[in-house]
Amino acid sequence: MAKLVVNQEKVGNIQDMINICPFGAMEEKNGELQINSACKMCKICVKKGPKGAVEYLEEEKESIDKSLWNGIAVYVDHIDGVIHPVTYELIGKAIELAAKINHPVYAIMMGSKIADQCHELLHYGVDRVYVYDDEKLDRFKMEPYTAVFEDFVINVKPTAILVGATPVGRQLAPRLAARVRTGLTADCTILDMNENTDLVQIRPAFGGNIMAQILTPNNRPQMATVRYKVMDAPKRSSIETGEIINCYIQTEKLNSKVDVLDIIAKEKEQFIESAEVLVVVGRGIKMQEDLQMIQELADLLGGQLACTRPVSEAGWLEAKCQVGLSGRTVRPKLIITCGVSGSVQFTAGMNNSDQIIAINKDENAPIFKTAHYGLVGDLYEIIPNLINQLKVGKGA
Amino acid sequence: MNILVCIKQVPDTNKVEVDPITGVLKRNGVESKMNPYDLYAIETALRIREETGGTICAVTMGPGQAAAVIREIKKLGDFDLILCGKQTTDGDTAQVGPEVSEWLNIPCVSNVSKIVEIQDGAIIIEMDMTNDIEISKVQFPCLLTVDKDIFMPRLPSYVKKQETKDREITIITLNDLDDKDEKNYGLNGSPTQVQRIFPPEVNAHQEIWNGTAVELSNQLLNKLQELKFA
Numbered sequence: 093m094a095k096l097v098v099n100q101e102k103v104g105n106i107q108d109m110i111n112i113c114p115f116g117a118m119e120e121k122n123g124e125l126q127i128n129s130a131c132k133m134c135k136i137c138v139k140k141g142p143k144g145a146v147e148y149l150e151e152e153k154e155s156i157d158k159s160l161w162n163g164i165a166v167y168v169d170h171i172d173g174v175i176h177p178v179t180y181e182l183i184g185k186a187i188e189l190a191a192k193i194n195h196p197v198y199a200i201m202m203g204s205k206i207a208d209q210c211h212e213l214l215h216y217g218v219d220r221v222y223v224y225d226d227e228k229l230d231r232f233k234m235e236p237y238t239a240v241f242e243d244f245v246i247n248v249k250p251t252a253i254l255v256g257a258t259p260v261g262r263q264l265a266p267r268l269a270a271r272v273r274t275g276l277t278a279d280c281t282i283l284d285m286n287e288n289t290d291l292v293q294i295r296p297a298f299g300g301n302i303m304a305q306i307l308t309p310n311n312r313p314q315m316a317t318v319r320y321k322v323m324d325a326p327k328r329s330s331i332e333t334g335e336i337i338n339c340y341i342q343t344e345k346l347n348s349k350v351d352v353l354d355i356i357a358k359e360k361e362q363f364i365e366s367a368e369v370l371v372v373v374g375r376g377i378k379m380q381e382d383l384q385m386i387q388e389l390a391d392l393l394g395g396q397l398a399c400t401r402p403v404s405e406a407g408w409l410e411a412k413c414q415v416g417l418s419g420r421t422v423r424p425k426l427i428i429t430c431g432v433s434g435s436v437q438f439t440a441g442m443n444n445s446d447q448i449i450a451i452n453k454d455e456n457a458p459i460f461k462t463a464h465y466g467l468v469g470d471l472y473e474i475i476p477n478l479i480n481q482l483k484v485g486k487g488a
Numbered sequence: 489m490n491i492l493v494c495i496k497q498v499p500d501t502n503k504v505e506v507d508p509i510t511g512v513l514k515r516n517g518v519e520s521k522m523n524p525y526d527l528y529a530i531e532t533a534l535r536i537r538e539e540t541g542g543t544i545c546a547v548t549m550g551p552g553q554a555a556a557v558i559r560e561i562k563k564l565g566d567f568d569l570i571l572c573g574k575q576t577t578d579g580d581t582a583q584v585g586p587e588v589s590e591w592l593n594i595p596c597v598s599n600v601s602k603i604v605e606i607q608d609g610a611i612i613i614e615m616d617m618t619n620d621i622e623i624s625k626v627q628f629p630c631l632l633t634v635d636k637d638i639f640m641p642r643l644p645s646y647v648k649k650q651e652t653k654d655r656e657i658t659i660i661t662l663n664d665l666d667d668k669d670e671k672n673y674g675l676n677g678s679p680t681q682v683q684r685i686f687p688p689e690v691n692a693h694q695e696i697w698n699g700t701a702v703e704l705s706n707q708l709l710n711k712l713q714e715l716k717f718a
């Protein structure tokens with residue numbers, strides 16, 4: 093909550109001020125001194141400029157009472173009552189975070205005829221399952237689901253809400269965040285909890301090989317989405333613990349201006365998320381034809397082919413084969429990257445894999461920081477050799 | 489039909505600079521281009537206009553203009569349909585569409601993969617839910633975020649550029665908004681704050697292998713056999 097204010101009448105020589113700034117963030121416009129977006133708030137202009145020329149104003153926002161918000165809630169992502177496994181992973185994380193601040197863990201589930209599913213959730217260590225069971229909640233629809241979620245937030249006041257970054261979660265979470273006027277951090281890869289109940293949200297920063305740590309210091313609830321296969325699910329316990337709380341909302345609130353006319357099942361696709369072995373191609377591949385070689389390697393290892401963003405953008409492989417922040421998150425038993433540099437946007441989608449092997453001819457490639465085994469060499473020399481040896485091993 | 493398309497400028501490179509102090513993307517000094525996904529929203533708008541007639545407005549926000557316009561789209565006029573791309577290539581969050589729809593209190597459908605039919609007062613669309621496709625009828629006014637490949641974006645044309653060069657561009661600044669409190673916009677207004685930025689973690693167990701191609705492939709084969717993958 094701070095800003096710099098320029099008092100033009102005290103500036104004096106504009107060029108002197110411009111020279112003071114080490115970031116080139118001062119400029120002259122229409123005879124006035126202006127601060128542009130290169131400013132890093134170092135305040136050298138405040139200290140070194142003529143007195144009062146640039147003022148640093150700090151405004152304290154009224155702080156909220158965080159103690160009124162209690163518990164970590166997980167949105168139970170499901171379609172037609174089939175719970176998405178990301179839900180259990182988030183419950184696992186929520187239990188861990190809640191233990192640090194001594195808060196309870198909630199699951200919130202909305203749908204139609206979902207009593208059995210709610211009982212299933214009690215095998216994973218949540219303290220309470222809040223249930224909204226209504227015919228009108230049969231399928232995900234933005235307006236009624238947001239209304240229900242809002243009702244939950246108002247009544248239960250959780251300090252944090254975790255939502256799976258699924259097709260539903262990616263629509264519902266921002267709508268809810270806007271409704272309850274709070275922040276939302278998308279696609280977090282690491283979550284932690286501060287003593288003062290601030291949720292530490294970490295995700296790859298926009299561009300650049302860097303991670304950003306984000307807080308929601310003065311709003312509650314705090315909201316984050318997390319991709320499938322980023323966190324660990326707890327073991328299912330054979331006994332049920334915790335309780336189920338049935339909630340009701342006026343049915344008028346469940347009206348929607350969207351009518352689902354029909355649902356068409358898509359052909360069952362092979363998703364790279366479900367592969368145990370993945371061979372990933374990056375821009376180290378020179379031509380589309382060379383993909384055959386990599387495909388052969390994948391076949392020999394019983395795996396699937398995947399790629400980095402430039403490769404899918406070039407149209408060499410389908411977008412659904414892309415690993416990374418704007419692609420899929422994968423966690424196979426084995427992943428071999430071929431000609432992949434290893435930017436954070438890529439590694440964020442695969443660094444939880446069990447065994448990571450990287451082939452890259454540049455010994456300084458960042459992928460070698462993520463890999464368990466790094467081969468410094470030319471993939472065009474290593475892979476054909478390997479293919480031959482694998483074939484021999486298979487008795488071909 | 490009045491259509492509004494939301495577009496954004498994104499850096500035209502993957503090596504954008506991040507401000508080490510605010511942790512915010514530095515939008516100066518890097519070439520920008522239109523967010524590629526927004527081209528699909530624009531194409532969708534053009535196709536719909538070809539069918540129904542009407543007008544298309546585009547709105548964007550960026551440095552130079554101090555304010556966030558998304559909350560104030562109402563002021564631009566009454567729109568039947570607001571279109572967004574599926575996400576931006578710099579932030580990747582896919583949040584702006586649903587959030588705008590909430591501020592405007594209109595229905596919203598994301599992941600729209602096909603426009604089936606435009607009716608009086610409603611639009612029928614297909615929404616891609618990964619495992620299935622939902623066909624839904626959405627009442628106007630509404631907001632849709634469209635998938636890549638919903639339509640093939642046309643190429644920019646010089647003739648069109650000439651034809652439209654005098655079209656009005658309205659600049660909206662903080663002073664034009666109802667809520668003129670700077671604290672509610674931009675970095676200051678954001679409930680989330682970047683606290684610090686740091687390099688990604690390094691894997692604890694690491695082996696780097698050097699050697700000839702034959703040595704390396706032998707070593708890899710042995711490792712794959714040891715791990716029972718070969």
Ligand SMILES: Cc1cc2nc3c(=O)[nH]c(=O)nc-3n(C[C@H](O)[C@H](O)[C@H](O)COP(=O)(O)OP(=O)(O)OC[C@H]3O[C@@H](n4cnc5c(N)ncnc54)[C@H](O)[C@@H]3O)c2cc1C
Binds near residue numbers: 401415431438453578
């Ligand atoms: C918001 C955002 C989201 C993004 N999302 C994703 C995403 O989901 N997935 C993704 O992959 N990227 C994503 N990116 C892009 C990402 O930052 C990188 O640009 C991209 O991952 C680089 O792909 P690459 O490794 O294939 O290519 P490059 O970075 O060009 O690397 C090619 C590598 O191949 C090596 N090489 C070349 N020839 C050979 C050879 N003969 N033998 C061995 N090695 C060789 C080179 O040394 C180099 O390291 C995103 C970027 C942004 C800003």
